[in-house]
Amino acid sequence: MSLFNVFAISGSAMSAESVRLNTVASNLANANSQSGDPKQVYRAREPVFAAMLNGMSSDPAAVGVRVAGMVEKQAAPTRTYDPGNPLANKQGYVYQSNVNPIEEMANMISASRAFRNSVSTFNTAKQLLLATLKLGE
Amino acid sequence: MPIINFDAALGSHQRALLIEARRAQLLASNVANADTPNYKARDIDFRAALQQAGGGAGLALAADNARHIQPAGAAGGVGGIEAQYRVPNQSSLDGNTVDLQMEQSAFADNALRYEATLKFLGGRFKGLLTAIRGS
Numbered sequence: 586m587s588l589f590n591v592f593a594i595s596g597s598a599m600s601a602e603s604v605r606l607n608t609v610a611s612n613l614a615n616a617n618s619q620s621g622d623p624k625q626v627y628r629a630r631e632p633v634f635a636a637m638l639n640g641m642s643s644d645p646a647a648v649g650v651r652v653a654g655m656v657e658k659q660a661a662p663t664r665t666y667d668p669g670n671p672l673a674n675k676q677g678y679v680y681q682s683n684v685n686p687i688e689e690m691a692n693m694i695s696a697s698r699a700f701r702n703s704v705s706t707f708n709t710a711k712q713l714l715l716a717t718l719k720l721g722e
Numbered sequence: 723m724p725i726i727n728f729d730a731a732l733g734s735h736q737r738a739l740l741i742e743a744r745r746a747q748l749l750a751s752n753v754a755n756a757d758t759p760n761y762k763a764r765d766i767d768f769r770a771a772l773q774q775a776g777g778g779a780g781l782a783l784a785a786d787n788a789r790h791i792q793p794a795g796a797a798g799g800v801g802g803i804e805a806q807y808r809v810p811n812q813s814s815l816d817g818n819t820v821d822l823q824m825e826q827s828a829f830a831d832n833a834l835r836y837e838a839t840l841k842f843l844g845g846r847f848k849g850l851l852t853a854i855r856g857s
Contacts, residue, residue: 587746594747618844646748705826713743720847
């Protein structure tokens with residue numbers, strides 16, 4: 586019964602979106618992280634989604650989603666002159682993470698909406714299957 | 723004396739139910755991949771699928787060996803329906819063609835049709851029960 590696959594598909598989408606929400610939370614938490622070394626400072630990261638073209642089920646119509654990997658944003662960290670900061674390097678500069686809080690908020694809203702869509706798909710499939718169980722009663 | 727034929731009694735509703743279940747799966751895949759780069763949304767043409775499943779307009783190749791490969795859908799099975807790619811209304815930069823609003827409404831529409839088909843099938847079963855009981 587192919588409606589059972591809907592559970593797996595929506596489940597994969599929910600777990601992928603929760604990974605995305607997790608990274609948004611990490612990025613926002615580290616928005617003000619500083620370091621004296623531009624290579625050490627926190628960089629915003631983002632999950633990359635990929636369609637599960639096979640491996641979900643034997644049916645080619647069932648295409649779930651998975652997190653293929655994480656990428657770090659390449660924008661340069663902000664450099665500020667702050668010799669009083671204990672993290673400042675010899676020249677007196679501190680580097681701040683390249684997290685853009687506005688981008689992260691937009692990303693969060695998009696992730697939560699996608700998650701909610703998957704939940705409603707899941708619930709509809711559940712109702713349909715329950716109705717199928719009552720067939721002929 | 724006429725024999726009750728389940729296939730004839732249930733009509734095309736049983737095939738419609740299978741196609742709608744499959745379509746729900748495709749649309750759920752589209753919703754799930756709403757943020758996947760380069761994912762192309764797919765859907766099936768319900769009318770064509772039902773015709774194929776009913777063996778009405780679907781053409782089968784003449785085969786004299788059981789191992790001859792039939793074109794997709796020709797066997798009348800629901801599994802062989804070709805899914806087609808959607809034409810995007812508005813293309814996105816990452817190559818994704820899922821329009822979430824459209825997919826959501828198509829999914830809701832399909833769910834309603836599935837429930838309607840269930841109702842019809844239930845009615846057919848009720849009719850059969852009446853025929854068997856004779857009251």
